Amino acid sequence: MKFICPRHRQRYTEYPERARDMWYHLMTAASESVLQGDWQEAVYYFGNALDLAELVLDLEPSSSMAQERYASTALDMAYVLKASKMPVDWLLAAVAERLSDRHITDPVSELWQSLRALEKPVADKVLPLWQSVARSNVAAGYPERFH
Structure with missing residues (x-):
C-alpha cells in the first residue's frame, strides 16, 4: 500500500513484534x-495498519492469523x-492481487466475500454499522491483539 515510509517499513521488517504492537x-x-x-484521519490510520498487516503477512505467509488480520x-x-x-476500487484490486498471489482463500473467504460486496452500492448502511463496530473496538481496547 505504501502508507508507511521505507525507513519505518525496514525497521518493522527487522522487528515484527513492533509491527504487531503498532498495528494494534x-x-x-x-x-x-x-x-x-x-474520515481523513481514519483512512490514514487504517492505511498504516494495512501496510503493517501486509508486512507481517509477507514475513509469515502461512500464518492463518496473519492472513485473517x-x-x-x-x-x-x-x-x-x-x-x-472515497474510491475503494484501488483497494479492492490491491487486496485481490495480494490474496491471489498467495492463493489465500479458505481462512478469509467470508471476509473476502464481504470485501467484494463493497463493489455494489451500500449507500448509508455502512456508516452506522461501522460506527457500531468502532464503538465496541474502542470499548474493548480493540479485539484480539496480534501474537
Whole structure:
C-alpha cells in the first residue's frame, strides 16, 4: 500500500513484534477517528495498519492469523473509504492481487466475500454499522491483539 515510509517499513521488517504492537495501536486510533467522524484521519490510520498487516503477512505467509488480520484490516479500511464516499476500487484490486498471489482463500473467504460486496452500492448502511463496530473496538481496547 505504501502508507508507511521505507525507513519505518525496514525497521518493522527487522522487528515484527513492533509491527504487531503498532498495528494494534493504529487500529484503536482508527476506530476512535471513525467515532469522531474524522474520515481523513481514519483512512490514514487504517492505511498504516494495512501496510503493517501486509508486512507481517509477507514475513509469515502461512500464518492463518496473519492472513485473517490482513483481510479484516482491508475490510475495515474499505468500509471507511466507502462510508466517506472515497474510491475503494484501488483497494479492492490491491487486496485481490495480494490474496491471489498467495492463493489465500479458505481462512478469509467470508471476509473476502464481504470485501467484494463493497463493489455494489451500500449507500448509508455502512456508516452506522461501522460506527457500531468502532464503538465496541474502542470499548474493548480493540479485539484480539496480534501474537
